[in-house]
Amino acid sequence: MGLISNGTTVFDNGAMASGFGGSMVFVSSATASSSASIEFSLGSYKEYKFFFVNIHPATDNTNLTFNFSTDSGSNYNVTKTSTFFMTYHDESDTSTTLEYHTPSDLAQSTSFQRLCLAVGNGSDESASGSMHLFNPSSTTFVKHWVSDLQAYDASDFTRNDRSAGYANTTSALTNIKFQMSSGNIDAGKILMFGIN
Amino acid sequence: MAVVSGGTTLIDNGALDAGVPTGSLILLSTQTASSSASLSFTSGIDSTYDSYVFKFIDIHPSADGANLMINFSTDGGSNYNVTKTTTRFYAYNGETSGFTLLGYLTGADLAQSTADQEFIRGIGSDNDQAGVGILHLFNPSSTTYVKHFIGRSSTAQSSDYAEDDYLAGYANTISAINAVRFQMSSGNIDDGIIKMYGVK
Numbered sequence: 001m002g003l004i005s006n007g008t009t010v011f012d013n014g015a016m017a018s019g020f021g022g023s024m025v026f027v028s029s030a031t032a033s034s035s036a037s038i039e040f041s042l043g044s045y046k047e048y049k050f051f052f053v054n055i056h057p058a059t060d061n062t063n064l065t066f067n068f069s070t071d072s073g074s075n076y077n078v079t080k081t082s083t084f085f086m087t088y089h090d091e092s093d094t095s096t097t098l099e100y101h102t103p104s105d106l107a108q109s110t111s112f113q114r115l116c117l118a119v120g121n122g123s124d125e126s127a128s129g130s131m132h133l134f135n136p137s138s139t140t141f142v143k144h145w146v147s148d149l150q151a152y153d154a155s156d157f158t159r160n161d162r163s164a165g166y167a168n169t170t171s172a173l174t175n176i177k178f179q180m181s182s183g184n185i186d187a188g189k190i191l192m193f194g195i196n
Numbered sequence: 197m198a199v200v201s202g203g204t205t206l207i208d209n210g211a212l213d214a215g216v217p218t219g220s221l222i223l224l225s226t227q228t229a230s231s232s233a234s235l236s237f238t239s240g241i242d243s244t245y246d247s248y249v250f251k252f253i254d255i256h257p258s259a260d261g262a263n264l265m266i267n268f269s270t271d272g273g274s275n276y277n278v279t280k281t282t283t284r285f286y287a288y289n290g291e292t293s294g295f296t297l298l299g300y301l302t303g304a305d306l307a308q309s310t311a312d313q314e315f316i317r318g319i320g321s322d323n324d325q326a327g328v329g330i331l332h333l334f335n336p337s338s339t340t341y342v343k344h345f346i347g348r349s350s351t352a353q354s355s356d357y358a359e360d361d362y363l364a365g366y367a368n369t370i371s372a373i374n375a376v377r378f379q380m381s382s383g384n385i386d387d388g389i390i391k392m393y394g395v396k
Contacts, residue, residue, distance in 0.1 A: 011199065011206050012202075013201060013202040014203060014206070025220060026220045053246045053335050056341070087283040087300060089281060089305050090307065091281050091308045092307065092308075096300050096302060098300040124340065124341050124342050148364075150346045150365070152366050157281075158282060158283055158365045158366055160283050160362070160364035191395075193220050
């Protein structure tokens with residue numbers, strides 16, 4: 001049964017009709033529990049937004065990283081070119097920076113891309129932030145992302161890391177994987193939204 | 197009366213069923229300034245949402261060049277004095293070409309300070325000047341982790357600059373944050389709107 005109001009279908013076939021509800025739609029989430037990695041399948045949204053909430057590594061001073069797959073997760077090795085810059089400030093107020101970080105960018109590399117550096121594993125330390133991924137299902141264009149993460153790092157600095165770049169492939173991206181550069185993701189949550 | 201479509205309950209007891217997708221950016225509260233000393237959000241910040249988004253629309257100060265400041269509370273708004281460590285950087289360009297900069301904003305950050313944190317900076321008080329911005333606050337109800345926040349703002353600055361300001365940091369407490377206050381560094385918030393959303 002559908003629900004039609006003033007000639008407009010609001011609900012039908014057990015779902016809200018297109019044009020109702022918000023444009024940012026929850027797709028999936030994963031909560032880490034000593035997890036080696038967290039993977040998501042990608043679909044046909046033109047834009048995805050990932051929220052990272054209190055990503056806590058098992059190993060101190062490790063980086064949160066990601067890679068893409070074009071073969072449903074069999075391989076995570078998509079070629080990427082990226083930029084990375086960062087700012088940090090220590091709790092003792094002795095050190096600040098705003099700088100491009102060459103070791104964290106990629107140039108036509110299939111390696112994992114760093115999202116956030118040096119995350120601490122103290123009991124109250126973690127990283128949070130967000131990442132946009134644009135049109136991963138395109139078979140015409142390269143796939144762009146921009147990210148913005150904030151961490152309580154291993155040296156008791158606050159740090160804000162920003163990467164951007166593109167997966168240099170015209171194949172559709174089917175999956176994305178997040179993992180630490182060393183050790184497990186001890187705890188934390190990643191939420192994936194599709195944006196209409 | 198319930199509305200059931202295709203065997204799925206969509207509406208019952210006067211509300212949408214929890215399984216009906218309604219969008220994930222949920223407007224929780226809107227506050228409009230009118231010569232306001234401050235705007236505070238003292239309810240709705242809890243464990244319902246993993247993160248919160250604040251949007252600042254045309255914040256107009258009564259005092260020329262004032263900054264919009266942020267502080268947090270762990271006691272429902274009785275005190276706004278949570279310890280914070282932050283980073284700040286900015287870019288600007290003057291309406292008269294040639295005055296451009298990208299740099300770290302030393303002096304606008306905090307290191308283990310309970311003071312208010314500057315967010316939208318140097319807003320002009322001319323009739324057409326204001327500042328806008330977006331601030332993300334992650335998992336404020338956690339009693340395990342510090343509370344991360346990330347913000348970006350754009351200002352019609354008092355010296356007729358376009359200024360793009362970045363803020364990030366953490367509230368260094370494992371107590372739950374349950375209130376947030378915004379006020380100018382001097383004078384009132386003459387006009388403007390602040391909206392608080394939950395992300396689910």
